[in-house]
Structure formats: structure tokens, C-alpha cells
Amino acid sequence: MKVTIVGTGYVGLVTGACLAEIGNDVFCVDVDPRKIEILNNGGVPIHEPGLQEMLRRTRAAGRIQFSTDVKASVEHGDVQFIAVGTPPDEDGSADLQYVLAAARNIGKYSNGFKVIVDKSTVPVGTALQVKRVVDEELKARGLGGSEKHGFSVVSNPEFLKEGAAVDDFMRPDRIVIGIDDDRAGNLAREKMKRLYAPFNRNHERTLYMDVFSAEFTKYAANAMLATRISFMNDLSNLADTVGADIESVRRGIGSDPRIGYHFLYAGCGYGGSCFPKDVQALAQTARENGHTLRVLEAVEAVNRDQKEVLVNKIVKRMGEDLRGRTFAVWGLAFKPNTDDMREASSRRIIESLLERGATVRGYDPVAREEAERVFALDLADRPDELKRLHLVKTQQDALTDADALVIVTEWKEFKSPDFWHLKSALKTPVIFDGRNLYEPEAMAEMGIDYFAIGRPHVELDRNGSSN
Template sequence: MRIAMIGTGYVGLVSGACFADFGHQVTCVDKDTGKIDGLNGGVMPIWEPGLEALVKANATRGRLTFTTDLPAAVEGAEAVFIAVGTPTRRGDGHADLTFVFEAVRELAKVIAPGTVVVTKSTVPVGTGDEIENILRQEGVTEVSVASNPEFLREGAAIADFKHPDRIIVGAEEEHAREALREIYRPLFLNRAPILFTARRTAELIKYAANAFLAVKISFINEIADLCEAVDADVQDVARGIGLDNRIGPKFLHAGPGYGGSCFPKDTLALLQTAEGVGVAQRIVKTTVEVNDDRKIAMAERVARALGGEVKGKRIGVLGLAFKPNTDDMREAPSIPLIKGLIERGAEISAFDPVARLQAEAMFDGIEFADSAEAAAANADAVVIVTEWDEFRALDLGTLARSMRGKTLVDLRNVYDRGDAERAGLDYFGVGRGRLNPS
């Protein structure tokens, strides 16, 4: 099938490349000339494992093209996916649909009858209805509108797209359902379940899924605090409850709080949707508050590990991206941590394998190291913020000898306390018994 993908951000680029890899003819279109020029030259606008090779392979085979010309991209397309940004609107927490509706109005000028317009962007309930209204206002008829939310994890997006837990399609017309069934037919070999729902239901599924995962994270983080108070181990607690099939082990890893482009934005948007219709969502509201408080509290946690004072102390920060295998700094826990430490008078040396460029544009007055070992050199404390694989097998003895102090604050529980102490470090994990070792 011929597919047009409006937007070459994270969702649009990954989806477009994977659709092309299925054998579809895909044209990705974006207003950003620099981004399109880069993609045509093989330069990726985001860092995602395997994406560069996938894009180049399908571009070489002629199945994947990039352009700024919307009419050319849409011409002959049987389905047009909208994958533009829906950031949180400043001041009120609503999802900003400006880019979505702008794309629809431009699309209305060139779209042909029989085309299926599909929202891939994460959008509030009722957005599909508004898209239909805009198309009607622009005189467009015989066009179907569907919702096909994405469930991609940054760092594992290609695998998630090709081996999904489920494919959600929200559509009111059989024509749209048939088009999306054909687009995703290659995945049926993997027995990927496809669930057809009403359009509004599909829009809500995306928000409900992310909100539930966010709840699990905030829940285990509060349990971690309790573990520190009663001298229990949150990792064993998480294993103990995660072995229950009704709960499951995923998203039960205590840490500095969730970040990224999805959970913070989607939980706020869900709350705004609920408030708009007068329905309380107390659990999600509390989850957001717990997470916000937790990220802010991480600087104080480091200060406590250093005896309550960080002024004049040199602190090595390992990991800046909100999670491993991505360069995404949006809502990353490292941001309030570093800002809080700087406000308290600390000197920061930071290292991240891929997010340095994004971090340099975000932070002033900190040193960026070229390796974990360089970040730790002469530091009074080292803080593990993002659990990159290369941080999992550091030579702790060498690390300790290079440091001025001996404090290791492990916000991801990568290391065992005993191993760290044998290496000569004072270890502070999250929820691993009392905060201050006896």
C-alpha cells in the first residue's frame, strides 16, 4: 500500500521505516527542511538502536522517501498517518493539538476521496471527531478518520513495532478497518492481536495504558521509601509481588521517578480530559504528584548521603537521558537532580553515552566528561541516574581509587551493596534497607 506519514519525529520516523520494511511504499513528510535534508543524507534526527540501518536499507530499496512537499507525499496514498507532536500546553496541562489540526487543514486541500486519515500521535478523546469536523468544514467528503495509537518504548521501538503486544484500531467505518487490517497484515504472521474499537475508545486506551504504568512506578517508589524506613529490600519486594501473574514484574523498579515524552505528558492530558467531563481520577492525580515530588527529592537524597551538605563538593553524574538507549532528555530525572545540586553549591561532572548534545543545550556551568571513569575522577560522590549497560560493569575498585570521596549513590540499584563496600565505597541505593548503612 501507499502510505504518507506526516511528521518525522520519533513516532513518525520509526513507524514509517517499519511500514516500509513490511513492503509498503512510504513517504514521510515534514516542514523541517533541515531534518528532511538530513534524512535524505542518511542523518537521523533521533538516536534509536537499529533505526539508522533500517531507514537506510529501505531508502536504498526505494520503499522509503522523505520530502517537504505535502501534496506530492499524499498523492496516491491510501492512508495518511498524522504523527506530529502533541506537547503539554503551558499552564494548564492540556495536550497541544495545534500541529495536528494544522496538518489536517493542509491535508484537506490535497486529500483524495477514499483516503483513510489515521492519528498516530497521542491525542485526547474526541480528537478524531474534531478532525472529521475540520475536514467537513474544508469541504472534504468520503474520507475516513481512524485512531491507531502507538505503544513504542524508546530504546526498543523497532522491536515493539514489529512484535507488538497488540494493535489498536479505532474506527467507525469498515473501509478504515479494512485499510488498517491490510497495512498490518505482515504482523499477523507473528500472531499479533489486532483489536478494533470505537475511535474514542482507542484514543482513551493509549492514555489509560500509560497512566497505569506510571501508577506502577510511583507505587514501587513509595514502597521503596517504606523499605528504607523499616529496613526491608524493595528489590525483593518487587520480585515477590511481580511473580504474581496478576501484577507482573515490569515497571516495578524503584528509582528517581519516571520521565520521557510520554508518561508525564499523557498523565496530565488524561487528568485534563477527566476534569473536562467532571470525572475524578484521584489515583492518576496522586501518581503525578508523587512522581514530581520524587524527582525533586533526589538532590536531597544525594546531600544526605554526603552528610547533609554538597556545597563545594564535586559530584559525578552517570546518565542524563531519561532512560537507556535513547538521547531523549524530556522530563529526565537528571534535570531536577543536577539543578538541585547546583543550587546547593555542588560542582557537577556528567557523562551520558549519547545524550551529551541535548544536555549541553540544557545545562550551564557543568562539566561534561567523555566517560564514566572521567566523570568519577576526583569526585566526592558518584550518582548513577540512568542504567545504561556500560554502567553495569564498572570496575568499582578503580572507580573508588580515582575518587576524592567514597560515596556511590545508586538511584537505579544497579550494584549490590556488598560488592560496592568491598571495593571501598559507601553505598546508597533506593529502598535497599536503611538509607544510611550501619
């Protein structure tokens, strides 16, 4: 099938590559010429495991192309995926300007029946806005009501985890398609069924529903996962107070099959491109419709506060004035296997340390360049703080002259370091672990003063061993 992907971010690029991988003729378009140049030169503008290899194969086979030519992209695809950004507006609602601009271009250049697929995460009612915009453009061309230039707007939300997006697309647990129950919708349904047929050969994974419900499903899914994270983080803070171990609690409740273990890990807050903005957008949708999602507003508040918990532990141990102190920070991206710095906990933590006068030496296996760009913007009006931030190339470089280690992202390479070497490299053997990677007793036995999230702190005696 001929498919067009509008937008070459995480969702668009993964969708395009995977659809090309199974044999479709894919045209990826983006208004950013820098991205297109990178892709046409064999590069990838984002870090996503397996994506570059897949693009190399599909490009060599001639099944995927990249361009800024909007007219050519619309004329190419019978199925037009809109996969552009929907950043949060000032009130927390999703900004749909890029979605509607893409829709307007489809109406402006449409050369036949088009299935227009909202792949971007959008609030309930967006399909109606897309339909209105396309209608306006077709009528301006004198094509309103033309069977030849008809279209159907479909909601097909993505459920891709950054760091595992390729696998998620190629092995989906569900494919949600919201579609109208009319003649155009029936034509669209047949095209979508054909497009996704390779993913349904073992068993049917497609869930058909109305468009409103499909749009709602994406937000509801992310809101539920964010709720589990914030609930565990809230419990971890209580565990700190009463002396319980949140890891024991996690195992205890996760063993209940009604609850399960997924997204029950306490930490220093969630980030990324999805959970923060989707929670805000769903809460704003509720407010616009006269409702208050009280649980969801609490989820957002807990997550906002959780990003300060690790800093509070540092201040309690080392004092409010951190001038002259140096902190090694391991992990900058919001999660492992990505270079995405959007809403990353590291940003809040590092800025809080810098505000208190500290020097920070940060390390991340893949996010260093993106972190340099982000912090240059974040700290543009605070040049003194920016000078005290050093983003280094190795774990060892981060430890140089550091008074303590702060762990923010749970990269695999951080899980089993040489602790004796680590201890000797630090000026003082102190670790503040925002992802609970290590066991408190084991750290104490090695003479490391270890502070985690919701886990008991084991006091060291004067000789550096546990009491």
C-alpha cells in the first residue's frame, strides 16, 4: 500500500519504518529540512534501538523516502498518517496547530479518496476538527462532496514506549482504530484492515470502536500508568517516614495478579513526551467539560513534588549551601534507551543543585548532546550556573572530584558498577539513588552511605561500616 507519514518524530519515524519493513511504499514528510537531510544521509535524528538498522534496510529496498515536499506527500499516499507534535498549551491542553496544519495540506492537495489517520495523541473531538479543516480546503477547490475526493478521518492512537518503540509496533498487544459508521468509514475500515493484516495473522489484535472512544483510550491508558507511578511514589515517601521498605511493599502487592508488577517502581518522578502532557491534557479536557478529575490532578501534583525528593535528601545529608560541593550525576534522559530529555527528572534535580551553588558532572550513555542543547536553553539566563555544569563522556569522568553520586536514570550499565572503585573515586562514599538500583544493607557493608527512595537508610559507624 502507498502510505504517507506526516512528521518524523518518534511516532512518525517508527510508524513509517515499520510499515515499510512489512512491504508498504512509505513517504515520510517533515517541514524541518534538517531532519530530512539527516535521514537522507543515512542518519537518524532520534535515538531508538533497532530503528537505524530498519531504516537502512527499507531505504536500500526503496520502500521508504524522506522529503519536505508536502504536495508530493499528499499525492503519494492513499493512507495519510498525521504524526506531528501536540505540545501542551499554557493551560495544559494539547496544542493542535500542527495537526490541523497537516490536515489543511491534505485537503489542499488531495488527489483522490484519502484515509486520514490521527496517529498523534489528541484530545476527544480532534477528528471532527480535522474533518472540518479538510472539508474547508476541498470546498475552496470546488471539490466539496466529490466522491472522487472524499475522505475518512480515523483515530489510530500509538502505544509505543520510547526505548522499545520498534518492538512495540512490530509486536503490538492491541491496535485501536476509531472509525465512523458510514460509507466513507467502511472504505477506510477496509484499507486499515489490509494495512494492519500482517500484525493480526496469529490472532486478531485490532479493536474497532467509535472515534471519540479511540481518542479517549490513548489518554486513559497513559493516565492509568502515570497514576500507578505517582501512587507508588506517594507511598514511598510515607515509607520513608514510617520505616517501611517500599521494595518489599512492591513485591507484596505486585504478587497479586489483579495488580501486577508493571509501573510499580518508586523513583524520582516520570518524564518524557507522553505522560506529563497527556495527564495535563486529559485533566484540561475534563475542566472544559465541567468535570474535575481529582485523582489525575493529584497524580500530576505528586509527580511535580517527587522530582525534588532526591534533592531534599541531599540537602538533609549535606546542607542547604552546596557551594564548593561537586556531584556526579548518572543518567540524564528521562528513561533508559532514549536520548529524550523532555520533562526529565534530571533537569529539575541538576538545576536545584546548581541553584544551591554546587558543581555538577553529568553522564548519560546517549543523551549527552541533547542534554547540552536542553541545558543551554534552560540556563541561558543563568550563565554562572551553566559554567558549573559539565556533561562528560564516561561514568568515571563524572566521578572525578565528586563529593557524592546521584543516580537519576536506570541505565543497565549503572546496575552493577565496581563499587570498591566507585567508593575510592568519590571524595566521600555517598550515593543518592533515585531509582533504587542497589540494596541498602549491601551498600552499608561496603561503607557506602546510601540514600534511596522509600528504602531504609542503614547508618554507618565511624569506621564506615553498618551498625
